[in-house]
Amino acid sequence: MLGVCVTCGVQFGGPAERCPVCEDPRQYVPVSGQQWTTLEALRRDHRNVLRDEAGLTGIGTEPKFAIGQRALLVPWGGSNLLWDCVTLLDDDTAAAVEARGGLRAIAISHPHYYSAMVEWAHRFGCPVLLHEADREWIMRPDDAIELWSGDTRELGDGLTLVRCGGHFAGGTVLHRADGTLLAGDIVQVIPDRTHVSFMYSYPNYIPLPEAEIRGILAALEPFDYERILGAWWGTVIPGDGRAIVERSAQRYISAINGEMPARTG
Numbered sequence: 001m002l003g004v005c006v007t008c009g010v011q012f013g014g015p016a017e018r019c020p021v022c023e024d025p026r027q028y029v030p031v032s033g034q035q036w037t038t039l040e041a042l043r044r045d046h047r048n049v050l051r052d053e054a055g056l057t058g059i060g061t062e063p064k065f066a067i068g069q070r071a072l073l074v075p076w077g078g079s080n081l082l083w084d085c086v087t088l089l090d091d092d093t094a095a096a097v098e099a100r101g102g103l104r105a106i107a108i109s110h111p112h113y114y115s116a117m118v119e120w121a122h123r124f125g126c127p128v129l130l131h132e133a134d135r136e137w138i139m140r141p142d143d144a145i146e147l148w149s150g151d152t153r154e155l156g157d158g159l160t161l162v163r164c165g166g167h168f169a170g171g172t173v174l175h176r177a178d179g180t181l182l183a184g185d186i187v188q189v190i191p192d193r194t195h196v197s198f199m200y201s202y203p204n205y206i207p208l209p210e211a212e213i214r215g216i217l218a219a220l221e222p223f224d225y226e227r228i229l230g231a232w233w234g235t236v237i238p239g240d241g242r243a244i245v246e247r248s249a250q251r252y253i254s255a256i257n258g259e260m261p262a263r264t265g
């Protein structure tokens with residue numbers, strides 16, 4: 001039985017005592033110490049819920065496990081692309097995904113959501129598309145993993161993977177030609193939906209330098225989008241996405257250079 005880190009949800013391909021993903025400054029090892037589980041154990045006391053999220057099907061685990069992100073099924077070529085991933089995969093989930101057309105590929109924004117991607121890939125006989133700049137964070141190497149390089153990868157049917165960097169060197173978002181940006185936490189949807197944010201580490205509150213924010217803006221510059229879907233249930237910006245990203249980046253750059261945002265209320 002392969003080990004799964006309880007804190008980040010990443011499944012390991014062999015014996016491990018420590019989790020490099022959690023020992024990285026972007027994550028954390030809990031004060032109670034490193035803890036492990038298995039997919040088999042997770043299947044006993046967790047389940048996945050599939051429900052609509054801004055017109056797509058979201059897949060999330062209950063009760064919350066690890067980082068708590070939900071994945072999204074994105075219609076693609078008569079089947080689907082799974083955008084981001086969750087650790088739990090069971091028979092009910094697989095049947096529900098098959099009923100919606102199955103998977104042609106999995107693409108993941110960054111290593112915090114690598115989860116049990118290889119289990120999903122094997123179950124659906126499909127590849128996992130990851131940016132090569134994050135290859136060191138692959139804890140279960142497998143032939144199903146296909147590394148891509150460069151700034152963008154066109155998938156067809158109006159889907160494009162865009163490498164933004166920032167949170168991770170290979171940090172990727174998915175652009176859909178219908179005007180949707182699937183952002184993971186590379187572009188973070190925040191409580192005030194008039195803005196987004198960006199961080200090197202979310203749990204440890206480590207910001208990004210100006211050059212990285214400008215890099216994200218440059219990567220997104222060629223793309224039009226209205227809606228932004230973040231990594232958790234309900235993190236949806238319904239419109240004006242591009243302008244929101246641009247003004248948020250300016251606000252962020254001003255703040256890290258000492259100019260705090262003006263009061264709005």
Ligand SMILES: [Zn+2]
Nearest residue numbers: 005008019022
């Ligand atoms: Zn971990």
Ligand SMILES: [Zn+2]
Nearest residue numbers: 110112167185
């Ligand atoms: Zn993350």
